[in-house]
Amino acid sequence: MTATLEETAPAAAAGEIPSFEVTIRVLRYSPESEHGTSSYWDEHTLTMYGTDRVLDALHKIKWEQDGSLTFRRSCAHGICGSDAMRINGRNRLACKTLLKDLNISKPITVEPIKGLPVIKDLVVDMEPFFASYREIMPFLITSGNEPSSERIQSPAQREVYDDTTKCILCAACTSSCPVFWTDGQYFGPAAIVNAHRFIFDSRDDGATQRLEILNDKEGVWRCRTTFNCTEACPRGIEVTKAIQEVKRAMITRAF
Structure with missing residues (x-):
């Protein structure tokens, strides 16, 4: 007891x-x-x-x-x-x-x-973790000239990726993943979550590039949907859901 x-x-x-x-x-x-x-x-x-x-x-x-x-x-x-x-x-x-x-x-x-x-x-040495994070290009990618005014986004457009903006890069999700334990080359949940944050951002033009990066043998398809990552996240991010949405976007190209 x-x-x-x-x-x-x-x-x-x-x-x-x-x-x-x-x-x-x-x-x-x-x-x-x-x-x-x-x-x-x-x-x-x-x-x-x-x-x-x-x-x-x-x-x-x-x-x-x-x-x-x-x-x-x-x-x-x-x-x-x-x-x-x-x-x-x-x-x-x-x-x-x-x-x-x-x-x-x-x-x-x-x-x-x-x-x-x-x-x-x-x-622990966080460099392997941050190497994967850097590889998915965690920044806004835009095409064309610099805008003359702010990039407008509706509340509904923001809501699509709002959950994945909460990541604090603690590595709790990635280091709870059995696939990551056995294969240190796997991108891991945190990198995919941060890719999700930009893939579904209506102001970003780099979704196709990020999906190509994650469509790798060590990318998003290594996820086995054990939900360890979601349980471990101290910010309450629905990590497994975000990973599934990235998989779906990769197949349908809907983002």
Whole structure:
């Protein structure tokens, strides 16, 4: 049975935020580890509070117990995408995941996202991910002369691709994809989502080029529709739906 914060936290005075003990198990990695192996589990027991998130726990470990712990983070408001990691076996943003929403009666496991080379601890090499992103040309492509006024777009035209504008390039979707785990050459969901954002933009003239790029053996047809990507997206993007729409556009040339 999952322990709730109310069941594990000591009684607190009115107005106080209840505290609780939690164990964080971090998968550490260093090519020069003194443990005799490049990766190992490291445990820390912490006193945390009901408003704390996994990122707060990692900060506490780094600032108070082990300064060598390495991870990425930036704004801590769930929109920069830099602190994506596997938490209890699922891809999440550490800054959005409340500790109290996890099973705090058991150790909370924190690992780097899968499918990308680990540099140190929770930091992975994002270059393969961004290489695919750059390849789909994630920018507006127009033909002809510069417009003399703004490019008008109706609310209905915007709505067609509105969902895929929410991507924050955290790689949570791509690194949750079994195809990407086994074949690092696959473009991956995030690249396809960002292609979708421009393919269906009525102001863009580069849809045909992007579809040709994705019509590759490592392109959109590698998707096996497992929905891992949609479940992993911290922004709630319907990733699998977007991929299917790109497939349909490739067949029908309707965009």
